[in-house]
Amino acid sequence: QKEVEQNSGPLSVPEGAIASLNCTYSDRVSQSFFWYRQYSGKSPELIMSIYSNGDKEDGRFTAQLNKASQYVSLLIRDSQPSDSATYLCAVKVDNFNKFYFGSGTKLNVKP
Amino acid sequence: SQTIHQWPATLVQPVGSPLSLECTVEGTSNPNLYWYRQAAGRGLQLLFYSVGIGQISSEVPQNLSASRPQDRQFILSSKKLLLSDSGFYLCAWRHTSGSNNEQFFGPGTRLTVL
Numbered sequence: 035q036k037e038v039e040q041n042s043g044p045l046s047v048p049e050g051a052i053a054s055l056n057c058t059y060s061d062r063v064s065q066s067f068f069w070y071r072q073y074s075g076k077s078p079e080l081i082m083s084i085y086s087n088g089d090k091e092d093g094r095f096t097a098q099l100n101k102a103s104q105y106v107s108l109l110i111r112d113s114q115p116s117d118s119a120t121y122l123c124a125v126k127v128d129n130f131n132k133f134y135f136g137s138g139t140k141l142n143v144k145p
Numbered sequence: 146s147q148t149i150h151q152w153p154a155t156l157v158q159p160v161g162s163p164l165s166l167e168c169t170v171e172g173t174s175n176p177n178l179y180w181y182r183q184a185a186g187r188g189l190q191l192l193f194y195s196v197g198i199g200q201i202s203s204e205v206p207q208n209l210s211a212s213r214p215q216d217r218q219f220i221l222s223s224k225k226l227l228l229s230d231s232g233f234y235l236c237a238w239r240h241t242s243g244s245n246n247e248q249f250f251g252p253g254t255r256l257t258v259l
Contacts, residue, residue: 066246077235077250078189085246122189126246131177131196131239132204133248137188 040136053110057123066126113143147172151251164223168236176238178219183233
């Protein structure tokens with residue numbers, strides 16, 4: 035059974051701070067990792083993908099992957115109220131067609 | 146560029162009525178296609194996925210079924226809806242060529258069963 039765990043939150047941070055979202059997964063052979071942002075009432079939007087250990091930066095977002103610890107995180111720098119949403123972590127195992135999603139962490143950025 | 150469409154956007158149906166939700170993808174060929182359901186305040190539940198025309202893998206045994214009559218068309222159906230079928234239904238697609246594993250979601254259909 036492949037499991038993806040996220041703290042449901044809510045995680046509250048002040049505007050301009052760094053938001054840190056964490057995700058752990060149970061399958062050691064998981065190879066591809068994704069972060070989605072989902073605004074209330076909307077569909078998930080892909081914001082980051084990461085495939086190898088280390089950091090990957092895209093604008094204000096940084097994804098961090100540690101396969102040995104089975105841990106992936108998302109850092110949001112200079113958080114804005116518009117970043118307030120639920121963030122979903124997803125993992126995929128190579129050669130399998132399914133994605134496994136966490137239940138999401140709700141982020142509130144306070145002005 | 147690729148685009149994914151779902152319709153209808155919103156649907157209110159009585160218990161016991163049939164259901165048909167449609168998803169189409171533009172701008173790609175032979176995508177993997179997925180149906181998910183998200184209950185209020187919950188995570189994503191994978192219902193079905195398809196790797197090609199006529200091929201359907203079912204993840205959850207329920208009163209729902211899926212079909213893929215064309216390469217870029219994915220349909221979710223039910224003969225008789227239950228109250229528990231209410232939720233946000235999301236279609237998603239993924240490239241099958243290259244190393245890009247990214248999955249992209251459509252706008253979703255919000256279904257309320259009364």
